[in-house]
Amino acid sequence: MKLRWGICGAGRVSSDFCHALLTLPSDEHELTSIASKSEERAKEFADKFNIKHWYGSYEELAKDYDIDIIYIGTWHTSHVALSKLMLNAGKHVLCEKPMCLNIDQVKEVFLLAEEKKKFFAEGIWSRYFPIYDKVREEIKSGSIGDVQLVTATFSFSLDSSKWRLENGDGMLLGLGLYTIQFANWIFNNEKPTSIIAVGSLRNQGVDEDGCVVLTYKRGAKASFSYSLKCKGVNPATIYGSKGCIHIPDFFWCPVETTFPSGTVKSPLTPDDPTAYNYPNSMGFRYEAKQIRQYIMQGSCESVIIYFAIPVFAFVMILNMKIVQVKTLAIFDRSVIISLKKGGGGLKNMDRMY
Numbered sequence: 001m002k003l004r005w006g007i008c009g010a011g012r013v014s015s016d017f018c019h020a021l022l023t024l025p026s027d028e029h030e031l032t033s034i035a036s037k038s039e040e041r042a043k044e045f046a047d048k049f050n051i052k053h054w055y056g057s058y059e060e061l062a063k064d065y066d067i068d069i070i071y072i073g074t075w076h077t078s079h080v081a082l083s084k085l086m087l088n089a090g091k092h093v094l095c096e097k098p099m100c101l102n103i104d105q106v107k108e109v110f111l112l113a114e115e116k117k118k119f120f121a122e123g124i125w126s127r128y129f130p131i132y133d134k135v136r137e138e139i140k141s142g143s144i145g146d147v148q149l150v151t152a153t154f155s156f157s158l159d160s161s162k163w164r165l166e167n168g169d170g171m172l173l174g175l176g177l178y179t180i181q182f183a184n185w186i187f188n189n190e191k192p193t194s195i196i197a198v199g200s201l202r203n204q205g206v207d208e209d210g211c212v213v214l215t216y217k218r219g220a221k222a223s224f225s226y227s228l229k230c231k232g233v234n235p236a237t238i239y240g241s242k243g244c245i246h247i248p249d250f251f252w253c254p255v256e257t258t259f260p261s262g263t264v265k266s267p268l269t270p271d272d273p274t275a276y277n278y279p280n281s282m283g284f285r286y287e288a289k290q291i292r293q294y295i296m297q298g299s300c301e302s303v304i305i306y307f308a309i310p311v312f313a314f315v316m317i318l319n320m321k322i323v324q325v326k327t328l329a330i331f332d333r334s335v336i337i338s339l340k341k342g343g344g345g346l347k348n349m350d351r352m353y
Helices: 012-021 039-049 058-062 076-088 103-116 130-141 171-186 281-297 311-326
Strands: 003-008 029-035 053-055 069-072 092-096 120-123 147-155 194-201 207-215 221-227 236-240 244-247 256-259 262-265 335-340
Touching: 003 012, 003 058, 003 281, 012 029, 012 039, 012 281, 029 039, 029 058, 039 053, 053 058, 058 076, 069 076, 076 092, 076 103, 092 281, 103 120, 120 281, 130 236, 130 244, 130 256, 147 171, 171 207, 171 221, 171 236
Parallel strands: 003 029, 003 069, 029 053, 069 092, 092 120, 147 221
Antiparallel strands: 147 236, 194 207, 194 335, 207 221, 236 244, 244 256, 256 262
């Protein structure tokens, strides 16, 4: 069965997603519709990808019956409204990260998807890369022993001069969450018993970097950092009692990893490397392929929501704690936070894990 895709937003991420989608079999995936707030941009996007329907409003897209699933690639302040609009219109939804701006919105969207018996997933595409599967298999094999420490770095030099807290801007929520999702994935969504975070804040109240240490019940730890002030390599490493697994630069969209036994590669071969705006964006194909399988395995009578990234709730807990502290006018120094298990916003988040 062919999965018919509608696209919300005609920006760079949506463009990369569509390029990747077109590398999949045409009898399994079809781009049918695109919507943007600008009809002109929607038409240009439609011409670029040979999409037959284009709209100058998202409401029109929601009414299009020639769509099974919506990909939301707009700015994240619109994600909640668009997710609800499309779910209420009877569409499955793949929403780019971050899906929401607070915990209440997360619950609201999940519950609506459950009510409508529609698939909903936040688009943390990392989870679908073949290298992640190979890493999981290697850990299960016992080759590195018990996992004791996970580290990850995500840093890029970005201009944040126009970022504002009220617009949902911030390095942790926008990009730093890749480090958290990695740790959460390695530790099988286990809740940390404590969180220590140190972060720098701009005058506008936006977090621009941070270092975080998570401690788990067995004493294992995750240590990661994120920053928009520096540029460097962005690896991740899993340290075990017998050895380690290393993922080099671009750990969130990896094409290779090194095990104790040697290096394993899973290369991407773009049909046109210049067509993509971001590193390894052809990897969106893995996400789209897997989501089609989830939907094909379901039925209209069953709830087929896949909680693809429960770590989002955890990201929001951490982000809100940083925001809470910085609203107390702590702008000129680092913020140190320590949360204990069962405290803060963790105790009611069982369903998210």
